[in-house]
Amino acid sequence: MKDLSKPVYPGALVYGEEETQSVAEVIENQSPFRYYGPNLQGKASAFEKEATELFGVKHALAVSSGTAALMVSLRALGVGPGDEVIIPSVTFIACAGSVVSCNAVPIFCDVDESLNMDPEALERCITPRTKVIMVVHLQGSSADMTRIMAIAKRYKLKVIEDSAQSFGAKYKGKYVGTMGDIGTFSLQINKTITAGEGGLVITNDENLYKRAIMAHDQGNIRDASGHVVVDPTCPGFYGENYRMSDLTGAVALMQIRKITDIVNKMRINARKIIDGLNEIPNLYWRKDYDEEGSSYVSLAIYLPTAEDAIQAQKECKERKVSGARLYQGLPTYAYPFVLNKLTVHPSGCPFTCPHYKGKPEYHMGMCPTAEDLIGRALFIQVSPLLTDEDIDYMVTNLKAILRKFV
Secondary structure (H helix, E strand, O other): OOOOOOOOOOOOOHHHHHHHHHHHHHHHHHOOOOOOOOOOOHHHHHHHHHHHHOOHHHHHHHOOHHHHHHHHHHHHHHOOOOOOOEEEEEOOOHHHHHHHHHOOOEEOOOOOOOOOEOOHHHHHOOOOOEEEEEOHHHHHOOOOHHHHHHHHHHHHHEEEEEEOOOOOEEEEEEOOOOOOOOOEEOOOOOOOOOOOOOOOEOOOHHHHHHHHHHHHHOOOOOOOOOOOOOOOOOOOOOOOOOOOOOHHHHHHHHHOOOOOHHHHHHHHHHHHHHHHOOOOOOOOOOOOOOOOOOOOOOEEEEOOHHHHHHHHHHHHHHHHOOEHHHHHHHHHOOOOOOOOOOOOOOOOOOOOOOOOOOOOOOOOOOOOHHHHHHHHEEEOOOOOOOOOOHHHHHHEEEEEEEEOOO
């Protein structure tokens, strides 16, 4: 039996001749830069076009990473000194890091049983300094967008949907990333589709799209030939380089064409695992606000204690089946540099910025539900390539492990 405890790379594992040929076309034509070259192939542009068609949105912008997508979105929304951005307490560090890199302050919101942002806790986090709510759809499962969007509307706040881990997932029939003001995605190797690195920004707002373009391309706008133009009617602003290359675009284009098939297979495999494990009474599953729409990057079961989760993880590795703790079982703010507000400059900006009037206190215990649930959660990764034999092996061994703890 193969080792099913190894990491799952859904997009990378379905690489084929399509990706090889697409990249070869860029190389053979000596045109790896997306905007101009000896014989531009337009791969990044084609990826953007197919993204708009898939998600049913007006605009898509390919960028260099999922973190770049967050940076570009925050800058498009005008986030800066004096602002606060609310983020969930269980997420990848890039969410907090992108906020700080914009000289704004992240405010950590507790989660509910979905391990996504808790709407009740969200409302308690809002202050006069709040500029944006950054919702994260964790591990293929959507947050409670109905309640979150209602709160955002009530307080007149903008919403970024970080869908990095949930490409292709849906909430009540809508793709995650399409309900807020702007949506972001990652193409890093752990993600559902991948180009190794890469990211995507989507929006229906024309102004946000234009600002995102400038934010990702040194504040520039370009003409039809791809060259920078000076337009006094659109002066732009200082930006950075978060452009996607056409080499990355070549892979991303082939991968987005596979997303529906990948997600459908993951859904089928996840449901087989769920059905098998539900023979154990009283399993405490992670809450899912849309079981039909989830892309099932993973399944998560809450064990009675963090110690149980650590032991279960060890036994899963020994039996060569999937079962691991996410983020070492810790909330995002557990990083020492987050707790101590350590930034690249010794001045401590943005926390010490004179424009910022708040006094955020980061400490263990500030989001108790997050600390409790992420510590006790055992995540079972779901591959689109699992066979029925693989699933039978996983279920048999996972039942033997889990029965010791529940």
